[in-house]
Amino acid sequence: MSPFRYLGLTKRATIVEIKRAYAAKLKQTRPDDDAAGFQRLHEAYQAALEQARHRDLLNEAGLLNADTDPTGEHEGEDASVDLWPVFAAPEPAAEIPAMEALPETSPPAEPALADDGETEVLTFDFARFIAELHQAADGELPAFQHWLDSHPDLYSLSLKDQLAWPLMEYLASAERPLLPKWLAALLHFFRLDTVGSRSYELDHFIEAAQQHAERYWRPNAIAHRYRDGRGSVIDRLLFRELQRPLHAGRRVFVTLVPGLPTRIWEIAAELNTVPVDYQQRVADPEAVQFWLDQADPSRIGARRAIAGALQILLVVALICLLPDSATLALPAFIVLYALWWLVSWNRTRVFRKQQAIAEGRAAPGSGFDWRWLWLVFLAAQLARLAAQ
Structure with missing residues (x-):
């Protein structure tokens, strides 16, 4: 049988068609399921490629004509004229290297001719x-x-x-x-x-x-950078937080310390670049997702707004420790929280702009939005009324 017939092609098949036919046959003949069939298929593929290249060279040189060019009408097994060598499929178990377990007493060797002239079968564990x-x-x-x-x-x-x-x-x-x-x-x-x-x-x-x-x-490389001594003490503590299940007290502490939410979001975002089934070997996917939502710099969600309010309350509590400052608590909270919104909103705009540039999209307007200053003036008026 010719290699073209074995692949289900005519002898005029192009190299691209041969490769496609080979890929289709591979889905049916796997080396681990049928080593002998895979070997025959591979030999047919190589023979067909060689013949197709030879045919193309002759065609470019003008040495093929209608009388000698093999076509689909003359590719029967009994054709009287066949320009190309015939691919003969070997017998099922005679000369095919078999992927079998090799006894320890018989090391793998190259195929070699035995004394009776037959080919020795190569085995491989x-x-x-x-x-x-x-x-x-x-x-x-x-x-x-x-x-x-x-x-x-x-x-x-x-x-x-x-x-x-x-x-x-x-x-x-x-x-x-x-x-x-x-x-x-x-x-x-x-x-x-x-x-x-x-x-x-x-x-x-x-x-x-x-x-x-x-x-x-x-994930191992990320963990090694943050957990195994190469990062700062803060990074090691934050990475440890991403490895543990939910603990309300610990997460409230990280949320209230300025700078820590942004840093833990950066570490979580880096871990999020790999799929969850790989990520979970070094971190808790639930913890990673929590901090991605909690400290997302691209938006001001409810969690982030509440965290900002709690941070301002801590500052106001410290102010109230001063003598005769109790009446300043509410005005201070209003003004400081308004300033927090102004700064957070513009940081969000800057982040979105940088993200758009990195992704090749049209960036939004300028980084700082001065129109939000009205919030500060409104807060100042509310604070003045509250102080009266």
């Missing part, structure tokens, strides 16, 4: 290789690269090609993926770091493995 891979990845990056270069099973180029698909499929959903730099070294070793690999689905698994590694390890 994929589960053992994965275990060794993770063990090597726990060390330093140079040691990991040396392990790849010196692994005896990986001297075989054909085995490396066969391993690419199941290895990337595994790493795309591994419970504990490789660190991004270690994964990049692995992709480079298997020659999978170039643009456009051997199939669309393999490219998909490579991209999924890279995203999985980045999302898995990013």
